[in-house]
Amino acid sequence: MSNRVLTILIPIISVLLGLIVGAIVMSVSGFNPIEGYGALIKGAVGDSFYLGETIRQITPYIFAGLAVAFAFRTGLFNIGVEGQLLVGWTASVWVGLAFDLPKIIHLPMAVLAGALAGALWAFIPGILKARLRVHEVIVTIMMNYIALHFVNYLIRYVISDEQNTTERVPESASLKSPLLETLTDYSTLHYGIFLALAGAIVFWVILEKTTSGFELRSVGLNQHASEYAGMNVNRNIVLSMVISGAFAGLAGAMEGLGTFGYGFIHDSFSGVGFDGIAVALLGGNIAIGVVLAAALFGILKQGALIMPLESGVPTELVEIVIAIIIFFVASSYIIAYLLRRFKKGAN
Amino acid sequence: MDYVIEMLNIRKEFPGIVANDNITLQLKKGEIHALLGENGAGKSTLMNVLFGLYQPEQGEIKVKGKKVHITNPNVANELGIGMVHQHFMLVESFTITENIVLGIEPKKGLTIDMKKAEKEVQAISDRYGLRVDATAKISDISVGMQQRVEILKTLYRGAEMLIFDEPTAVLTPQEINELTQIFRTLIKEGKSIILITHKLKEIIEVCDRVTVIRKGVGIDTVDVEGTTPNELASLMVGREVLFNTKKTPAQPKETVLDIAKLNVKDSRGVMSVKDLDLTVRAGEIVGIAGVDGNGQSELIEAITGLKKSSSGSIKLNGKELSSLKPRKITESGVGHIPQDRHKHGLVLDFSIGDNMLLQTYYQSPYSKRSMLNNREINKQAKKLIAEFDVRTPSEWTEARALSGGNQQKAIIGREVDRNPDVLIAAQPTRGLDVGAIEFIHQRLIDQRDKGKAVLLLSFELDEIINVSDRIAVIYEGSIVAIVDPKETTEQELGLLMAGSKRKEAGEDTHV
Numbered sequence: 001m002s003n004r005v006l007t008i009l010i011p012i013i014s015v016l017l018g019l020i021v022g023a024i025v026m027s028v029s030g031f032n033p034i035e036g037y038g039a040l041i042k043g044a045v046g047d048s049f050y051l052g053e054t055i056r057q058i059t060p061y062i063f064a065g066l067a068v069a070f071a072f073r074t075g076l077f078n079i080g081v082e083g084q085l086l087v088g089w090t091a092s093v094w095v096g097l098a099f100d101l102p103k104i105i106h107l108p109m110a111v112l113a114g115a116l117a118g119a120l121w122a123f124i125p126g127i128l129k130a131r132l133r134v135h136e137v138i139v140t141i142m143m144n145y146i147a148l149h150f151v152n153y154l155i156r157y158v159i160s161d162e163q164n165t166t167e168r169v170p171e172s173a174s175l176k177s178p179l180l181e182t183l184t185d186y187s188t189l190h191y192g193i194f195l196a197l198a199g200a201i202v203f204w205v206i207l208e209k210t211t212s213g214f215e216l217r218s219v220g221l222n223q224h225a226s227e228y229a230g231m232n233v234n235r236n237i238v239l240s241m242v243i244s245g246a247f248a249g250l251a252g253a254m255e256g257l258g259t260f261g262y263g264f265i266h267d268s269f270s271g272v273g274f275d276g277i278a279v280a281l282l283g284g285n286i287a288i289g290v291v292l293a294a295a296l297f298g299i300l301k302q303g304a305l306i307m308p309l310e311s312g313v314p315t316e317l318v319e320i321v322i323a324i325i326i327f328f329v330a331s332s333y334i335i336a337y338l339l340r341r342f343k344k345g346a347n
Numbered sequence: 348m349d350y351v352i353e354m355l356n357i358r359k360e361f362p363g364i365v366a367n368d369n370i371t372l373q374l375k376k377g378e379i380h381a382l383l384g385e386n387g388a389g390k391s392t393l394m395n396v397l398f399g400l401y402q403p404e405q406g407e408i409k410v411k412g413k414k415v416h417i418t419n420p421n422v423a424n425e426l427g428i429g430m431v432h433q434h435f436m437l438v439e440s441f442t443i444t445e446n447i448v449l450g451i452e453p454k455k456g457l458t459i460d461m462k463k464a465e466k467e468v469q470a471i472s473d474r475y476g477l478r479v480d481a482t483a484k485i486s487d488i489s490v491g492m493q494q495r496v497e498i499l500k501t502l503y504r505g506a507e508m509l510i511f512d513e514p515t516a517v518l519t520p521q522e523i524n525e526l527t528q529i530f531r532t533l534i535k536e537g538k539s540i541i542l543i544t545h546k547l548k549e550i551i552e553v554c555d556r557v558t559v560i561r562k563g564v565g566i567d568t569v570d571v572e573g574t575t576p577n578e579l580a581s582l583m584v585g586r587e588v589l590f591n592t593k594k595t596p597a598q599p600k601e602t603v604l605d606i607a608k609l610n611v612k613d614s615r616g617v618m619s620v621k622d623l624d625l626t627v628r629a630g631e632i633v634g635i636a637g638v639d640g641n642g643q644s645e646l647i648e649a650i651t652g653l654k655k656s657s658s659g660s661i662k663l664n665g666k667e668l669s670s671l672k673p674r675k676i677t678e679s680g681v682g683h684i685p686q687d688r689h690k691h692g693l694v695l696d697f698s699i700g701d702n703m704l705l706q707t708y709y710q711s712p713y714s715k716r717s718m719l720n721n722r723e724i725n726k727q728a729k730k731l732i733a734e735f736d737v738r739t740p741s742e743w744t745e746a747r748a749l750s751g752g753n754q755q756k757a758i759i760g761r762e763v764d765r766n767p768d769v770l771i772a773a774q775p776t777r778g779l780d781v782g783a784i785e786f787i788h789q790r791l792i793d794q795r796d797k798g799k800a801v802l803l804l805s806f807e808l809d810e811i812i813n814v815s816d817r818i819a820v821i822y823e824g825s826i827v828a829i830v831d832p833k834e835t836t837e838q839e840l841g842l843l844m845a846g847s848k849r850k851e852a853g854e855d856t857h858v
Contacts, residue, residue, distance in 0.1 A: 222693070229705040230672065
């Protein structure tokens with residue numbers, strides 16, 4: 001069996017196995033799995049309102065997944081997407097509130113501020129890795145905590161007047177879309193999904209079509225050969241982190257300018273950045289894979305909210321399903337092994 | 348006939364390929380039996396079948412006349428089959444004794460009876476003349492001794508039939524002689540040996556019989572007595588092979604590469620190139636002969652900019668290279684076939700086409716306005732694949748999927764096509780078979796005949812003597828002698844490489 005077929009089959013089989021294990025858990029706990037999954041599907045795509053909410057949920061997942069995938073494809077493990085997301089969120093809201101400009105300038109500026117803030121936050125682990133060989137995993141984890149408390153400080157003392165939330169961003173910097181809201185029965189769906197899909201295309205173009213992308217991938221796969229070929233390995237490490245951080249910052253901007261429309265004090269992490277790791281892993285670190293994996297995560301997370309009301313199955317069940325899916329993707333050799341055994345048996 | 352191992356009509360398939368097709372190999376008691384074949388001919392597959400790592404689709408295996416099913420390596424061990432791998436399987440931070448008894452340690456209560464273990468190891472080592480210091484750590488001993496530890500490991504486990512996988516690949520000429528002695532002792536003590544190799548000289552020297560396989564098919568088993576290297580080579584490759592690479596005398600011109608008083612530290616900070624002087628002229632091939640670890644790698648890394656030199660100068664056509672970055676050096680006219688093709692030469696997960704553009708991808712027409720021009724890239728890749736006979740399903744195939752010889756041809760194509768003023772070839776034929784070696788040697792000579800300078804580094808003395816126009820012997824980081832390949836012998840080179848001075852007193856060894 002070729003690797004190409006395996007890379008497509010493994011995530012699909014992992015998802016199926018995750019759902020099957022979820023069904024078993026439901027049965028053992030005394031719930032009807034068909035009802036449970038029925039409720040989940042209904043809650044995710046059952047009517048236009050739920051569909052709108054699901055797509056809105058998918059948006060930051062795409063960006064967070066792209067952020068992790070970009071770093072991964074270029075040989076780095078960015079655990080700091082969560083922190084970069086938070087600073088991106090805050091920066092975009094701040095720019096949204098601080099200026100009074102026509103929408104055509106203001107909105108792009110606010111979105112870009114999010115990307116820049118995320119990029120800057122990721123630049124620090126990037127430069128530490130390039131110059132001093134400090135492992136990026138350690139630094140990005142630490143940077144998450146710094147981000148959390150730093151943005152909370154900014155929101156309370158700088159952007160707002162000792163409040164727990166900021167003002168709402170004005171219409172000129174908002175991604176909110178009355179049109180999309182009306183179409184989806186007044187869900188919180190906003191324009192961000194188009195930016196996210198565009199982001200996936202940009203991701204693909206940078207990595208596959210540009211000369212820089214060639215270098216970034218080469219450095220990610222084999223630093224020694226890249227150095228031999230005259231590439232600047234350190235510069236590429238920093239660039240990789242910066243682009244990854246920009247995607248993460250955009251995930252934050254989607255929340256700040258779209259979903260919520262303001263910033264608030266977080267008492268803990270949003271979780272979107274960490275889910276981005278799972279999205280990238282499930283999506284095989286390629287653009288289309290990340291979009292599909294983000295869609296699955298959006299459906300599961302959104303559908304889970306309705307499940308307890310409709311079928312009595314607790315929301316946490318979805319966490320189990322996701323965990324099982326990730327388990328199987330991460331231990332893909334088990335599936336590869338089973339597939340080979342199965343094929344052998346069939347012959 | 349008294350066979351200890353019989354592999355009869357073995358067939359082993361992998362998806363899409365038949366790795367072994369109807370191969371028969373019979374090992375007599377007390378003989379050294381060579382298994383000869385090109386890379387990818389199916390030697391390793393056959394031995395992995397014998398060692399229980401693969402199950403054959405057809406055929407049977409008999410040990411001492413009894414039919415056996417070797418389902419895993421433990422079964423092979425119990426049957427008395429031991430394997431000395433090409434890449435040693437040793438725990439660096441353990442002592443020799445600890446490595447040998449690993450997994451079957453003699454116990455005293457809950458602890459290992461190290462005294463007893465050491466005594467046992469010493470006893471076996473004395474019996475077979477395998478000098479080792481039982482208490483030394485693996486990380487402190489030479490490669491030759493590490494190999495002896497591997498042999499002791501199999502003997503400690505009671506092996507009677509020993510398989511050696513390319514055992515001489517990592518050894519110096521002197522160590523190879525010692526290994527030959529060890530083979531003879533083992534045979535005297537009643538062991539039987541299978542030697543996997545593609546070096547014909549070794550077979551002629553030590554083996555009794557040889558089984559040749561080509562493209563997965565058993566070609567023939569012949570007695571070594573009465574055969575010639577040429578005969579074996581044509582059996583292996585399937586056609587006539589040129590041994591002494593054909594070349595006209597060199598016509599060297601002006602100096603292209605001029606290295607003077609060069610000092611380079613290795614990764615541990617020890618000065619490993621010391622006051623080294625060397626020149627390479629246009630139209631000649633200079634071979635560097637030396638035992639591994641005498642500063643060769645550091646010298647080449649310094650020339651190509653992968654490592655900074657501490658002092659001294661490296662001039663290419665009069666232009667100083669030593670402070671330049673690798674890309675500037677490449678662009679100045681240095682081509683480099685790196686020693687470790689997997690580490691430096693290729694991005695294994697990239698397509699072979701992308702790998703062929705690894706030095707030029709950023710230049711026009713392959714890159715325009717920071718975008719890759721895939722049409723031009725593929726065109727160039729296709730051209731090089733055809734020109735350098737790289738056997739690959741397509742230019743899209745991952746470099747990882749190609750055989751070593753084809754990977755090397757791709758690298759050579761990439762470097763030669765840029766037409767560098769000096770081409771540095773570090774162990775360009777390591778691990779390759781006769782056919783590919785011939786091709787690569789010819790390419791180096793072509794480059795010389797075009798009036799370019801070539802610097803060849805190799806641990807194979809045959810290669811150095813055959814291909815070079817001048818030989819520079821490196822010892823402890825300095826060039827200790829320059830010799831003419833037509834007037835030297837392997838013995839003389841071997842001695843020079845080991846640090847003994849040339850007989851001619853007062854001869855100027857620097858050039």
